[in-house]
Amino acid sequence: MISSPIGSMRNVKIFVLYLLENINYPLEFTTINDVVMQTDYVMYLDFAEAFYEMVDMDLIEKYEGEDGRDLYLITDKGRLVARELKSDILASILDKALSKALRFLDFKKRDVVARCTVEKTDDGRFCVSCSFTEKGVLIFSQTLVVDTENRAQRMRDNFYERPEVIYRGVTALLAGNVNYLFD
Numbered sequence: 001m002i003s004s005p006i007g008s009m010r011n012v013k014i015f016v017l018y019l020l021e022n023i024n025y026p027l028e029f030t031t032i033n034d035v036v037m038q039t040d041y042v043m044y045l046d047f048a049e050a051f052y053e054m055v056d057m058d059l060i061e062k063y064e065g066e067d068g069r070d071l072y073l074i075t076d077k078g079r080l081v082a083r084e085l086k087s088d089i090l091a092s093i094l095d096k097a098l099s100k101a102l103r104f105l106d107f108k109k110r111d112v113v114a115r116c117t118v119e120k121t122d123d124g125r126f127c128v129s130c131s132f133t134e135k136g137v138l139i140f141s142q143t144l145v146v147d148t149e150n151r152a153q154r155m156r157d158n159f160y161e162r163p164e165v166i167y168r169g170v171t172a173l174l175a176g177n178v179n180y181l182f183d
Contacts, residue, residue, distance in 0.1 A: 006041040011089055012050040015042060017082035022098050026071035038100040103164035111135045114163035118152040126152035130159050132167055
């Protein structure tokens with residue numbers, strides 16, 4: 001039984017193949033899982049089942065990387081399936097998923113770590129502190145003071161849900177690119 005919002009197991013496979021075709025370089029299973037889980041369109045159990053079926057169907061190939069890790073890459077057959085069947089899924093869903101996947105992979109490649117804490121201040125308000133480090137070096141830090149714990153917790157949750165978007169947005173605003181929301 002499929003529990004993924006994207007629908008059938010067929011759609012799960014098309015979704016994963018579309019992402020792998022557009023990423024276009026080998027990844028570990030856990031990284032592919034993390035990429036797919038960046039959206040709420042596919043549930044883990046559906047992904048895992050579909051993934052290994054696609055390996056068995058020669059849509060995805062497994063090989064050993066230089067460091068001995070198992071890596072996976074879409075095959076020519078998988079590319080053909082992705083291209084021919086991608087219209088079965090709304091283009092906006094595919095575009096949104098690919099955008100999130102690429103941002104996630106960029107942060108992972110750069111070894112960016114996002115952190116956000118909430119602390120109560122002496123005057124009863126709440127301090128929300130967000131930061132990013134890249135390879136252990138602080139590259140961004142921002143602190144806001146808000147009036148309620150609920151608002152502070154929502155800010156922290158949103159930060160962790162979309163850290164790449166927060167970073168991109170603040171960077172764009174500080175650079176004077178007010179159209180960053182539409183890019």
